[in-house]
Amino acid sequence: DNKGLKDYYAGYFPMGVAVSPQVLKGPEAELIRKHFNSLTAENAMKMGPIHPEEGRYNWAPADAIVNFAQENGMRMRGHTLCWHNQTPDWLFVDKDGKTVSKEVLLQRLKAHITEVVTRYKGKIYAWDVVNEVIDDNDSKFYRDSKWYSICGEDFIAKAFQYAHEADPDALLFYNDYNTESPGKRDRIHQMVTALIDKGVPIHGIGLQGHWSIYEPSERELRFSIDKFAALGLKVQITELDVSVYPLEHSRREPRPDEPNKFTPEMEQKQITQYGMIFRVLRNYKDSVTGVTFWNVSDKHSWLDSFPVRDRKNYPLLFDQNLQPKKAYWKVVKF
Ligand code: XIL
Numbered sequence: 001d002n003k004g005l006k007d008y009y010a011g012y013f014p015m016g017v018a019v020s021p022q023v024l025k026g027p028e029a030e031l032i033r034k035h036f037n038s039l040t041a042e043n044a045m046k047m048g049p050i051h052p053e054e055g056r057y058n059w060a061p062a063d064a065i066v067n068f069a070q071e072n073g074m075r076m077r078g079h080t081l082c083w084h085n086q087t088p089d090w091l092f093v094d095k096d097g098k099t100v101s102k103e104v105l106l107q108r109l110k111a112h113i114t115e116v117v118t119r120y121k122g123k124i125y126a127w128d129v130v131n132e133v134i135d136d137n138d139s140k141f142y143r144d145s146k147w148y149s150i151c152g153e154d155f156i157a158k159a160f161q162y163a164h165e166a167d168p169d170a171l172l173f174y175n176d177y178n179t180e181s182p183g184k185r186d187r188i189h190q191m192v193t194a195l196i197d198k199g200v201p202i203h204g205i206g207l208q209g210h211w212s213i214y215e216p217s218e219r220e221l222r223f224s225i226d227k228f229a230a231l232g233l234k235v236q237i238t239e240l241d242v243s244v245y246p247l248e249h250s251r252r253e254p255r256p257d258e259p260n261k262f263t264p265e266m267e268q269k270q271i272t273q274y275g276m277i278f279r280v281l282r283n284y285k286d287s288v289t290g291v292t293f294w295n296v297s298d299k300h301s302w303l304d305s306f307p308v309r310d311r312k313n314y315p316l317l318f319d320q321n322l323q324p325k326k327a328y329w330k331v332v333k334f
Contacts, residue, residue: 004035005317008332012285014075016292018042018239021064028296031322038075040238040292041065042302045078048086051112059119066123077238077292078120078127080175081113082159084145085132092146102151109155110162117166126290128175128206128238129163130156134191136249138183141191156191157200164201175206175238178249180216180224189227196231205231206238210294210303211277212247213269218276225280229287236290237281241315242273242327243303254311262298262314267326274317274327282334297322 006015016038024032032039043049044061051057069076091108094100100108117127133156135143142148147155163172174192178184188205195202205228216224228235244266245258281288295301297318304313317328 003332005328005332006035006037008334009291012282013236013288014038014290016040016075016077016290017296018079018292018294019065019068019296020044021061023296024064024068027322028299031318032296033072036074038077038290038292039065039069040077040079042295043086045116046080046083046086047091047112048088050116052088054090054108055111057115062120066120070123075126075290076120076124077236077290078117078124078170079238080128080131081116081163082109082129082147082155083131084143084147087146092150099150102154105147105150106155106158109159113159113162114166117163117170121167122169124167124170126171126173126204126236127163127167129172129202130159131175132177134176134184134187136178136181136184141187157195157198160195160200160202171203171234172201173204173206173234173236173238174202175208177208177210177239178247179205179207180211180220182220185224185227189231192228192231192233202233204234204236204289206236208294209237209240209277209291210243210247211241211273212243212245213266213273214246218280221277221280222284225284225287229284234289235284235287236292237288238290238292239294240277240291241294241301241303242270242277243313243315244270245311245313249307251307254308258311260312266314270314270325271327271330275330278331279334293317298325 009015014037017036018040020042041062050062133143160172225235298314298316299320301313301315303315319325
């Protein structure tokens with residue numbers, strides 16, 4: 001079959017994948033060209049990797065990905081400008097190792113966002129501006145982070161403003177996971193509503209889509225898309241994978257009953273879950289403007305070492321030999 005995912009979904013939304021520069025030079029490159037028309041940098045554009053010292057930028061890995069996208073006529077999503085993880089060591093401290101003031105931190109955020117967004121202006125159509133600032137716990141609102149403890153909530157609106165000033169044409173997203181859990185969904189909705197009311201330039205919500213063969217339910221998935229689309233925002237699934245283990249965000253150890261193999265039962269459940277997800281997304285094609293998978297194939301997924309190490313996962317549509325799985329055929333034959 002000469003058609004790829006992107007061809008089957010041409011009438012719906014772009015199909016994307018998160019990549020490293022290495023994967024674009026490996027055996028995956030051909031598969032990526034065939035199936036995808038959008039790319040995200042898995043790590044290369046995060047603040048730590050791209051801005052390792054104040055004022056010094058490591059552009060080469062990010063450029064390699066942007067160039068691949070351009071050469072192959074693909075769209076490019078930017079990920080991510082402000083996050084609590086993968087931040088550079090210098091960011092929150094001054095030369096003496098003392099925590100910086102809010103003013104200094106916001107200045108640094110502005111310099112960073114301006115530099116990165118300007119470099120890729122016209123080449124990146126959508127940015128995950130702020131990532132994962134809402135807490136998972138229903139008794140809290142914002143996540144505890146250096147950003148939050150130094151600036152309070154102000155850094156969130158500022159990040160969107162800085163990005164918009166640097167590229168007024170880019171679509172700006174708030175991105176998070178666990179967005180089908182009712183409490184977190186409400187908190188995200190509340191924060192985003194407040195941003196919109198203040199006139200902050202925000203255009204979309206990224207549902208990361210780190211899902212599993214057990215969750216979310218169709219009902220919760222539809223509910224999340226409805227709720228965010230009702231704000232007039234575009235919805236994109238930005239980091240899709242379907243873990244063969246239940247989602248337990250705080251887990252740190254493998255469980256003894258986990259087989260580490262892709263069992264027929266997992267396979268069957270995964271086919272059903274992928275089928276449900278894409279049926280729903282096709283249904284919402286006016287609101288859902290992009291879907292991006294987080295990694296290419298089961299040969300390597302970030303879930304192989306998260307949330308626990310030494311537990312193989314099989315969350316994607318292509319197997320360890322880069323061949324389409326049964327779930328792939330379920331997704332494309334509709
Ligand atoms: C992950 C990458 O896939 C890993 O390679 C890296 O070690 C950690 O970050 N949510 C996000 C992504 O927004 O940036 C994360 O990517 C996965 C969870």
